[in-house]
Amino acid sequence: MCSAAILRSVNGVLAVICSIILFEIVTHLKPTLNDRKAMLHALVLSLYPLHWFFTFLYYTDVAFVIAVLAMYLASLKKNYWLSALIINFLVSWYFDFSLYNTATLDE
Numbered sequence: 001m002c003s004a005a006i007l008r009s010v011n012g013v014l015a016v017i018c019s020i021i022l023f024e025i026v027t028h029l030k031p032t033l034n035d036r037k038a039m040l041h042a043l044v045l046s047l048y049p050l051h052w053f054f055t056f057l058y059y060t061d062v063a064f065v066i067a068v069l070a071m072y073l074a075s076l077k078k079n080y081w082l083s084a085l086i087i088n089f090l091v092s093w094y095f096d097f098s099l100y101n102t103a104t105l106d107e
Contacts, residue, residue, distance in 0.1 A: 014062045024073055028076050064090065
């Protein structure tokens with residue numbers, strides 16, 4: 001029902017979302033760039049070796065990168081409440097996940 005290929009495809013979808021967020025960040029930071037150059041900048045950033053490597057494994061690294069980039073984009077657009085909600089969700093999810101793993105390892 002839940003194979004490794006399906007789990008890895010989730011990271012593939014998240015990698016596309018990461019590219020979209022990076023495009024938004026690049027166009028916000030460099031508004032003079034045309035869309036083609038901004039897309040190339042976002043593509044180069046999304047193909048960063050560590051991010052590219054972890055995209056094809058089922059780790060939470062891609063999701064964390066998306067959360068941090070979304071938080072950064074929200075703060076760039078001066079939407080501080082959304083930025084705070086994203087980081088709050090990220091931290092609480094991480095601690096819940098680590099506490100759950102610690103509890104299952106102790107059993």
